[in-house]
Amino acid sequence: MRKIKSFFIVLLAGCTLSAQELSIASPDGNTIVTLTVNDGRPGYSVRHHSAVFLRSSPLGMQTNLGDFTQAMAMETTGELLNIDETYELSSIKKSKVHYRAHERTVRFTQGGRPAFDVQFRVSNNDIAFRYQLLPWNNNLACRVLSEATGFSLPEGTSTFLSPQSKAMVGFARTMPSYEMPYRLDDAMGKNGSENNGYTFPALFKVGKAGWVLVSETGVDSRYCGSRLMGQSGGLYTIGYPMPDENNGNGTAEPGLALPGYTPWRTLTLGATLQPIVETTIVFDVVKPLYGASRDYAGTKGSWSWIMKMDGGTRYDVQKEYIDFSAAMGYETVLVDALWDTQIGKEKIAELARYGAGKGVGLYLWYNSNGYWNDAPQGPRGIMDNTIARRAEMAWMRSIGVKGIKVDFFGGDKQATMQLYEDILVDANEYGIAVVFHGCTLPRGWERMYPNFVSAEAVLASENLHFNQHHCDREAWNATIHPFIRNTVGSMDFGGSALNKFYNAHNTPGRGSKRITSEVFALATAVLFQSSVQHFALAPGNLTDAPSWAIDFMKQVPATWDDVQLIDGYPGKYVILARRKGDTWYIAGINAQQETLKTTISLPMLSAGTPLTMYHDDAQLNGAVKTTRLPKKQHIQIEIPQNGGVVLVNDRR
Ligand code: CA
Numbered sequence: 001m002r003k004i005k006s007f008f009i010v011l012l013a014g015c016t017l018s019a020q021e022l023s024i025a026s027p028d029g030n031t032i033v034t035l036t037v038n039d040g041r042p043g044y045s046v047r048h049h050s051a052v053f054l055r056s057s058p059l060g061m062q063t064n065l066g067d068f069t070q071a072m073a074m075e076t077t078g079e080l081l082n083i084d085e086t087y088e089l090s091s092i093k094k095s096k097v098h099y100r101a102h103e104r105t106v107r108f109t110q111g112g113r114p115a116f117d118v119q120f121r122v123s124n125n126d127i128a129f130r131y132q133l134l135p136w137n138n139n140l141a142c143r144v145l146s147e148a149t150g151f152s153l154p155e156g157t158s159t160f161l162s163p164q165s166k167a168m169v170g171f172a173r174t175m176p177s178y179e180m181p182y183r184l185d186d187a188m189g190k191n192g193s194e195n196n197g198y199t200f201p202a203l204f205k206v207g208k209a210g211w212v213l214v215s216e217t218g219v220d221s222r223y224c225g226s227r228l229m230g231q232s233g234g235l236y237t238i239g240y241p242m243p244d245e246n247n248g249n250g251t252a253e254p255g256l257a258l259p260g261y262t263p264w265r266t267l268t269l270g271a272t273l274q275p276i277v278e279t280t281i282v283f284d285v286v287k288p289l290y291g292a293s294r295d296y297a298g299t300k301g302s303w304s305w306i307m308k309m310d311g312g313t314r315y316d317v318q319k320e321y322i323d324f325s326a327a328m329g330y331e332t333v334l335v336d337a338l339w340d341t342q343i344g345k346e347k348i349a350e351l352a353r354y355g356a357g358k359g360v361g362l363y364l365w366y367n368s369n370g371y372w373n374d375a376p377q378g379p380r381g382i383m384d385n386t387i388a389r390r391a392e393m394a395w396m397r398s399i400g401v402k403g404i405k406v407d408f409f410g411g412d413k414q415a416t417m418q419l420y421e422d423i424l425v426d427a428n429e430y431g432i433a434v435v436f437h438g439c440t441l442p443r444g445w446e447r448m449y450p451n452f453v454s455a456e457a458v459l460a461s462e463n464l465h466f467n468q469h470h471c472d473r474e475a476w477n478a479t480i481h482p483f484i485r486n487t488v489g490s491m492d493f494g495g496s497a498l499n500k501f502y503n504a505h506n507t508p509g510r511g512s513k514r515i516t517s518e519v520f521a522l523a524t525a526v527l528f529q530s531s532v533q534h535f536a537l538a539p540g541n542l543t544d545a546p547s548w549a550i551d552f553m554k555q556v557p558a559t560w561d562d563v564q565l566i567d568g569y570p571g572k573y574v575i576l577a578r579r580k581g582d583t584w585y586i587a588g589i590n591a592q593q594e595t596l597k598t599t600i601s602l603p604m605l606s607a608g609t610p611l612t613m614y615h616d617d618a619q620l621n622g623a624v625k626t627t628r629l630p631k632k633q634h635i636q637i638e639i640p641q642n643g644g645v646v647l648v649n650d651r652r
Contacts, residue, residue, distance in 0.1 A: 020074045024104045026122045027082075031269060033122050033129075035059075035106055040071045042108055042118075045152075046127060048269040051209035058148040058237070059118060060108070065136040068108070068115045069148040075114075078105035083121060089283055091297040091446045091453065091531035092490055095561040099123070099284040105132075121285060125275035127267040128285045130218070135258045143253050147226075149265060150237040151214050153204050157234060158185045160203035160484060160570050163192035164227045167244035167411060172375040174408045176245065177438045178457035182480050184571045191230035197239050198228045200441055201488045203276070203570065210271040215488045217282035217444035219263045220289065221421040224254045225412030225440050226263070238265070245411025246372045254414045263443065273483055277565035277576060282488045283447040290425065292450035296433045297531035298559040299402070301325055301332030301363065306461055306494055306536040308504045310377070313338045315347050319354060324539040326358040329554050332402055334363040334534045337377035345395070352399040361402030363435065363534070368419070372410030383423055393430035403433035403453065403532065405492075412440050424449040433532060435492050442489040446531070453532040454492035458485050461494040461536050465502040468512040475516055475591035475642045476571055482527050483570045490530045496521045496553065497536035498545040506540050516589075516642045517620040518549045523644035525556045526578055526587035533558045548624040552614065552646070556585070566600050573639065575600060586647040590639035599634050602647075607631045610650035616643035626650075 020037040032047045036056065046054035060069035081103040089097055101121040108116055117132040133142065161183055165176040178199050185205070192198050201215035214236070219225050229239035243252045256262075264286070268279040302325045304312040313336055321333045333355060339348060352362050367377055370384040382388045383406050396404070406423060410416055420436065427434050428451040436442070436455040445452040459477060463470040470477075485491055498521055503511035525535065535553060542550060557580040566586065568574035573596050575588035584604055590596040595618065605611075609629040616622050620643050629635060629649075637645050 022074065022076060022106060024080070024102055024120050024122045026124045027100050027102060028124045031122055031124060031127065033120055033127060035074065035118070035120070037072055037074045040073070041069065042072050042074065046267065046269070048210065049271065051206070052154050053206055053209065053212050053269050054267070055152040055154055055234070057152040057235070058150045060148040061116070061131065061133075062145045063133065063142040064145060065139050065142045066110065066115065068110060071110050072108045072115065073110070075107040075109055077107045078117075080104050089280065089447060090559060092283070092529060093278075093280055093560065093563050095559070097280045097284065099280070101126070101284075123281070125268055125270055126279055126281035126284070127269070128217070128264045128281055130264040131262045132259055133256055133262070140258045141255065142258060143251070143255050144262070145253050146240070147238040150231070150235050151267070153188060153212075153234040153236070154206055155234060156207040157188055158205045159188055160184050160205070160480075161186065161192070161198040162484075164196040164199050166194055166196055167242045168247060172373050172408070173247070174373045174375055174438055176411055177409070178441055179459045181459060182477075182484070182570075184480070188234045189230065189232060196242065197230060200226070200228065200443075201484055202228050202236070203484050210269065211273050211276055213268040213276045213279070213484070213487060214266070215282060215443075216263045216265050217488070218286045218448070219417060219443040220448065221414070221418040222256065222260065223263050224252070224414045224417060225443065227412070241412040246413050246416060247410065249371060250413040250415035252413060273568065274565045276487055277482060278563055279487060282444045286444040286448050288450060289448045290428060290450070293428050294431045296451045296453055298557075299331040299532050300328070300558050301330045301334055301532070301534045302328065302537055303334035303336060303494065303534045305334070305336035306465060306497070307499060307502060307538050309465070310338050312504065313342045315343050315351065318343065318351050320539055322351065322355045322358060322360045324537075324542070325360045327542060328537070331359065332361050332363055332532070332534070334365070334405060336365045336405070337367070337407070339364065340379040349399045352401060356400055361400065363403040363405055364396065364401055365405045365407060368406050368409050370410065373408050375408040384419060386422060386426070389423065390426055393426055393432055396432060397430040401432065403435060405435040405437050407437040409436065409439045416440070421449070424452055427451055435532060437492065446490060454490040454530040456492045457489070458491050458493060460492065461497065464495075464497070464512060464514070466512070471512045471515055474514075475520065475589060478524055478527065478589055479568065479572060479574045479591045480570045482574045482576055483568070486529055491528055492530050492534070493524070493528045494534050495528060495536050496525045498541040498549055498553075499536075499538055506538065506544060517616045517622055517644060518546060519614045519616050519622040519646060520589050520642060520644035522549060522552045522556070522614055522646050523587040523589045525553065526585045526646065527574060527576060527589065529560065531559050546622060548614065549622065564604065567598065577602070577604065579604070584649050587644065588637060588639050589644045590641055593641050595641065596639040597636070599636050602629060602633050602635060605629050605633065605649050607633055612648045612650060614644070614646040616640055616645070
């Protein structure tokens with residue numbers, strides 16, 4: 001980090017009481033944040049390539065120590081800093097990240113006394129900012145009652161949002177768990193379902209100017225997770241959890257020791273969706289909170305539950321899935337709910353030994369509760385209690401368990417953020433990787449907690465089993481996630497099914513029917529990123545699925561070195577490229593009725609590069625062929641509705 005003198009500040013001379021203004025420009029000068037105080041109210045606005053992306057948007061907060069949304073003045077303390085950092089991120093999006101930003105911290109005072117600082121970091125396509133609340137009247141602790149913090153989108157903006165669920169509803173009163181269907185290309189001026197706002201990340205199309213993604217990161221035990229509340233006039237403000245979450249236990253408002261930081265709120269801006277799909281901002285501004293006790297990322301596995309449900313959590317079935325994972329070259333098997341009663345700890349230890357002999361480790365499912373829901377599945381009452389949890393994890397380590405999947409969390413209150421953190425910290429001590437399910441959005445956790453490997457927080461593959469409607473909508477949903485949910489965090493979707501039918505033996509006519517193609521399934525293994533994957537494959541697929549599909553699923557990576565968006569639109573289609581070493585995987589899917597016929601440009605590969613192409617015909621019959629990248633590095637592709645395409649450059 002070095003200080004630079006070439007920042008530009010405008011203090012409107014003679015107007016310091018009624019109006020103050022200060023601008024921070026990105027390294028390329030094209031993104032400009034302007035901080036203002038108008039009649040004592042702090043705010044900011046954002047321009048990108050001269051277009052207004054955020055109009056004057058409020059800053060400040062009310063705490064139990066004071067109202068810091070009005071009667072404020074801006075002090076231009078703090079120098080402009082040039083942030084230029086590189087770091088490694090093995091678990092998501094890009095293995096090596098180069099982060100550049102201009103940073104400036106601005107102090108806001110009330111009655112001449114410092115109240116809070118706002119730290120802004122402005123990159124070419126990203127903005128991150130957070131508050132540091134300062135001691136007030138010798139008080140060193142506060143409750144933050146509400147934030148004025150908002151995002152005022154220009155008129156004509158359309159929204160791509162997932163509503164927040166009402167609390168204590170759904171299966172066993174387990175919601176919210178970030179599983180509400182998206183509403184695409186919607187008008188502003190709404191506030192979700194039953195006025196409960198929206199979950200992060202939130203995507204907006206700002207007229208013809210481009211796109212902006214709003215999210216937050218760096219949320220840990222020192223704050224709550226927030227949501228976005230729709231107001232009138234295009235304004236969306238930070239909202240805290242609903243009081244009913246966690247069965248009404250725990251405060252909705254966060255408590256903060258002073259001085260203390262809020263989470264970072266982030267904006268990613270672009271004329272196209274490319275910067276949004278490729279952003280690493282939620283990882284750039286956070287730091288690892290502890291060291292990894294082992295290398296966690298990058299494993300693939302299978303799980304019986306997605307096809308066989310609770311009844312399949314039996315010793316013989318899990319043994320069969322260990323054999324299946326071994327046959328696939330996968331490292332893990334996820335033993336889902338009810339293993340405590342249907343298998344038992346002694347037999348789990350036997351399975352762990354059996355798996356170890358085949359190079360396959362176990363992930364064990366746990367219920368998080370707890371006093372916050374009625375979910376009856378066991379094991380219960382372990383992960384919510386430090387003493388029981390640590391004793392259990394010591395047992396897990398003794399039998400070589402690789403990871404846990406903890407399900408059914410109670411919401412976004414600070415108390416729940418504390419629980420997520422406590423589980424992660426303890427698990428790292430015992431060398432255990434952690435997947436969260438029925439949970440919140442991970443907010444920078446891949447970098448903050450090195451043994452955090454994935455989270456659900458999406459309408460995931462289980463719904464394909466539960467209901468034909470979700471199978472019918474599978475492609476539509478799948479074209480959304482690479483642009484929104486998966487841009488800011490690992491996504492434990494548990495998909496890529498090759499069964500035609502979601503039932504134990506792939507029996508025709510029973511359960512919901514997959515209407516997407518095999519190539520679509522392969523494509524989602526590339527499109528949906530999670531550094532630990534448990535695919536919805538079944539042992540029968542070794543013989544009932546095409547061999548090229550099984551071979552692909554054997555070799556597809558779980559972690560990647562780079563990502564590039566090629567083309568797409570949420571709800572219509574997506575084509576993106578991920579790189580592992582020297583190998584590019586270009587994956588596309590199409591949800592539109594019309595077959596997508598397009599020419600894509602692959603400048604990352606040289607002309608003449610041999611390519612393996614997985615493709616569908618109009619009836620969704622998949623096939624694989626080899627071809628070469630034409631001279632101009634353009635290649636024509638066709639993707640029918642519910643179909644896919646995958647191109648892989650030949651590594652030989
Ligand atoms: Ca779920």
